[in-house]
Amino acid sequence: MNQVVDKPLSINDISAMKRRGEKITCLTAYDASFAAVIDKAGIDILLVGDSLGMVVQGHSTTLPVTIEDMVYHTRCVSRVRKRAYIIADMPFMTYSAPDLAAKSAAQLLQAGGAHMVKLEGAKIDCVRFLVDQGIPVCGHLGLLPQSIHQFGAYSVQGKEPQDAQKIREDAQQLQQAGASMLILECVPATLAKEISLESSIPVIGIGAGVGCDGQVLVLYDLLNIGVGKRPRFSKNFMTGNNGVEEAIKAYHQAVKNVEFPGSEHSF
Ligand code: KIV
Numbered sequence: 001m002n003q004v005v006d007k008p009l010s011i012n013d014i015s016a017m018k019r020r021g022e023k024i025t026c027l028t029a030y031d032a033s034f035a036a037v038i039d040k041a042g043i044d045i046l047l048v049g050d051s052l053g054m055v056v057q058g059h060s061t062t063l064p065v066t067i068e069d070m071v072y073h074t075r076c077v078s079r080v081r082k083r084a085y086i087i088a089d090m091p092f093m094t095y096s097a098p099d100l101a102a103k104s105a106a107q108l109l110q111a112g113g114a115h116m117v118k119l120e121g122a123k124i125d126c127v128r129f130l131v132d133q134g135i136p137v138c139g140h141l142g143l144l145p146q147s148i149h150q151f152g153a154y155s156v157q158g159k160e161p162q163d164a165q166k167i168r169e170d171a172q173q174l175q176q177a178g179a180s181m182l183i184l185e186c187v188p189a190t191l192a193k194e195i196s197l198e199s200s201i202p203v204i205g206i207g208a209g210v211g212c213d214g215q216v217l218v219l220y221d222l223l224n225i226g227v228g229k230r231p232r233f234s235k236n237f238m239t240g241n242n243g244v245e246e247a248i249k250a251y252h253q254a255v256k257n258v259e260f261p262g263s264e265h266s267f
């Protein structure tokens with residue numbers, strides 16, 4: 001099941017992992033040093049997440065992050081990556097219309113060196129337009145941190161049947177629009193498992209249970225670094241491991257072996 005590929009991973013390699021039932025590992029990376037360690041540890045996807053606004057820049061939300069910030073951090077990561085596939089987040093208000101989305105995504109691919117861009121919500125027109133230009137897209141449903149002022153709290157989404165149905169339909173529409181991957185954040189494990197089974201594209205969960213095709217965590221949560229409270233869906237992998245590299249390898253193995261997340265990390 002778990003095939004080690006040493007060459008740089010493409011979207012085809014990631015999709016093949018889903019088809020053969022191998023769990024996909026993903027971690028956030030924002031700088032060259034951590035990106036190199038994560039890449040060497042064998043993690044499949046480096047996500048340059050706009051969570052950097054909170055964990056690197058010290059903001060209370062991801063909203064202040066700019067496209068220039070994202071290009072800078074994506075470039076830091078892509079310079080040292082040898083194997084992992086790189087996804088970069090499109091920041092708040094950089095994809096409010098298809099033309100703007102294409103301009104922002106082009107910066108992340110051309111100047112940043114990303115392989116795929118991620119955008120929050122069911123922005124179907126933008127996704128279709130980007131895919132038409134040859135830009136691979138990852139969707140992001142469930143809890144949408146860029147909409148925190150609309151959501152009111154960082155809470156679990158899709159608990160009510162009509163909300164679950166909406167997330168399900170959005171996932172199908174994103175896939176039909178050409179998205180190649182989907183992140184589900186903070187949704188009930190049963191819903192995430194159903195969406196993963198219904199989708200032909202890889203579904204990566206964070207706070208979405210063990211039934212997804214892969215898992216992503218914010219690196220600093222895994223390393224137990226940070227000022228705030230660690231989210232329930234995360235785990236401190238520094239416990240019982242000797243240093244950062246071992247902790248990341250332990251996360252990688254726990255995901256591949258379907259040992260993380262446990263029910264205590266799920267909703
Ligand atoms: O920005 C980020 O780190 C993310 C993950 C939480 C999925 O989008």
